[in-house]
Amino acid sequence: MSRETLRLTKTIRRYLLDMSPPEPPVAARLRRETRKHPKGFMQIAPEQGRFLAWLVALMGARWILEVGTFTGYSALCMASAMPDGEGRLLSCDINPDYGKIARRYWGEAGLRERIELRLGPALETLGALQSAGDEPLDLVFLDGAKTDYLEAYEYSLRLLRPGGVVAVDNVLFSGKPADPREKDPDTSAIRAFNEALRDDPRIQLCMLPIADGLSLAMKRDTA
Numbered sequence: 001m002s003r004e005t006l007r008l009t010k011t012i013r014r015y016l017l018d019m020s021p022p023e024p025p026v027a028a029r030l031r032r033e034t035r036k037h038p039k040g041f042m043q044i045a046p047e048q049g050r051f052l053a054w055l056v057a058l059m060g061a062r063w064i065l066e067v068g069t070f071t072g073y074s075a076l077c078m079a080s081a082m083p084d085g086e087g088r089l090l091s092c093d094i095n096p097d098y099g100k101i102a103r104r105y106w107g108e109a110g111l112r113e114r115i116e117l118r119l120g121p122a123l124e125t126l127g128a129l130q131s132a133g134d135e136p137l138d139l140v141f142l143d144g145a146k147t148d149y150l151e152a153y154e155y156s157l158r159l160l161r162p163g164g165v166v167a168v169d170n171v172l173f174s175g176k177p178a179d180p181r182e183k184d185p186d187t188s189a190i191r192a193f194n195e196a197l198r199d200d201p202r203i204q205l206c207m208l209p210i211a212d213g214l215s216l217a218m219k220r221d222t223a
Contacts, residue, residue, distance in 0.1 A: 005209050013047075016047060017046065017047065020047065020050055021050070023046055023049075023050075024080065024109070026076070026105055026108045026109045027046075027049065027073065027076055027077060027080075027105075027109075029105070029108075030071060030072065030073050030076065030101075030105040031043060031046060031073055033071070033101070034070070034071045034073060034101075037071065039070075042070050043070065043071070043073060044073060044074050044143070044169060044211060045210075045211035045212075047210065047211065048074075048169070048210050048211040048214060049073060049074060049076075049077035050077070051210055051214070052074060052077050052078050052081075052141065052167065053077045053078060053080060053081035054081070055139070055165070055167065055216075056078045056081040056082060056139065057081045059138055059139060059165065060083065060138075061078075061082065061087070061138035061139040062082060062083065062086050062087040062088070062138060063087065063088060063135060063136075063137050063138050063139075064078055064079075064082075064087070064088070064089040064090070064137065064138060064139045064140070064141070065089075065090050065091075065092070065126075065129070065137050065139075065140045065141070065156070065159070066078070066089060066090070066091040066092065066140075066141045066143070067092050067122045067126075067140070067141070067142045067143060067144040067152055067156075068092070068093060068122070068141075068142070068143035068144035068145075068169075069091040069092065069093035069098060069099060069102055069117060070093070070098050070102075070143075071098055071101040071102050071105075072091070072098075072099075072101060072102025072103070072105055072106055072115075073105075074141060074143065075089055075091045075102065075106070075115050076102075076105060076106060076109055076111060076115075078139075078141065079106070079109075079111045079114045079115050080109060080111065082114065087114060088114060088115075088116065089114060089115045089116070090115075090116050090118060090125075090129075091115060091116070091117050091118070092117075092118050092119075092120070092122040092125045092126075092144070093117065093119060093122075093144075094119060094120065094121060094122075095119075096119055099117045099119065102117060103117065122144050122145070122148060122152060123148055123151055123152060123155070126152060126155035126156070126159070127155065129155075129159055130155060130158060130159060136159065136160060136161035136164065137156070137159045137160050137161065137164055138160075138161060138164050138165075139164060139165050139166075139167065140156040140159070140160065140164075140165070140166045140167070141167045141168075141169070142156065142166060142167070142168045142169065143168075143169040143170070146170065146173075146185075146186040146189045146190050146193075147185055147186065147189045149168065149189060149190070149193045150189070150192065150193050150196060153166060153168070153193070153196075153197070153217075157202060157203070157217075157219060160219045161219070162219055162220065162221040163218065163219065163221070164218070164219050165216055165217065165218050165219070166203075166215075166216075166217040166219075167214060167215070167216055167217075168193075168197075168214065168215040168216075168217070169211075169212065169213075169214060170190065170212045170213060171190060171193070171194055171207060171212075171213035171214065171215045172209065172212055172213025173186070173187060173190045173212060173213065174212065176190075177190050177191040177194060194207070194215070197215060197217055200217070201220075202219065202220055202222075203217040203218060203219055203220060204217070204218045204220060205217050205218075
């Protein structure tokens with residue numbers, strides 16, 4: 001038995017994936033196509049996709065916001081886990097070429113009516129949602145520009161229902177935030193973001209070493 005998180009070797013990770021439920025074929029095809037993309041490194045790991053789907057199912061989430069669509073894999077995972085015939089997911093990105101890939105696979109998965117892709121700066125979309133006064137969100141997945149994380153988080157917290165969750169990708173960022181010598185803008189932004197969430201009394205926080213690090217911030221009833 002170990003008192004620390006097990007080091008995930010290639011062999012152990014392969015076992016983890018083999019012991020998980022099979023990935024839906026359309027999701028697997030999308031992931032394989034994205035792997036060939038020049039920016040394929042931005043794709044979330046399949047185990048993270050499974051975790052997000054599990055979280056959606058656990059929460060019974062019906063109204064989800066995603067910041068950072070890329071080729072649509074995470075949106076596909078989350079939307080597939082919504083209750084049958086219910087739910088909507090709004091995904092934000094600024095690159096229309098990514099969206100063409102995403103929409104194609106969402107269509108194959110029968111999710112085109114459930115997912116809306118909104119092109120434009122994410123902070124503008126978040127501001128518009130706040131102004132619209134729509135029903136509170138159940139879940140937000142942040143995976144966009146790292147330098148926007150803190151502002152996007154503040155919007156998200158205002159838009160969430162009590163008990164809702166902000167899930168944030170890349171909070172370990174290849175380990176760079178733990179190294180004070182790393183001072184590039186993205187690393188500095190992630191470091192400041194992690195510290196802000198640690199000290200935020202409005203949430204209950206859990207940081208998990210899944211893929212590149214995933215933080216879950218649950219909005220308290222008093223927030």
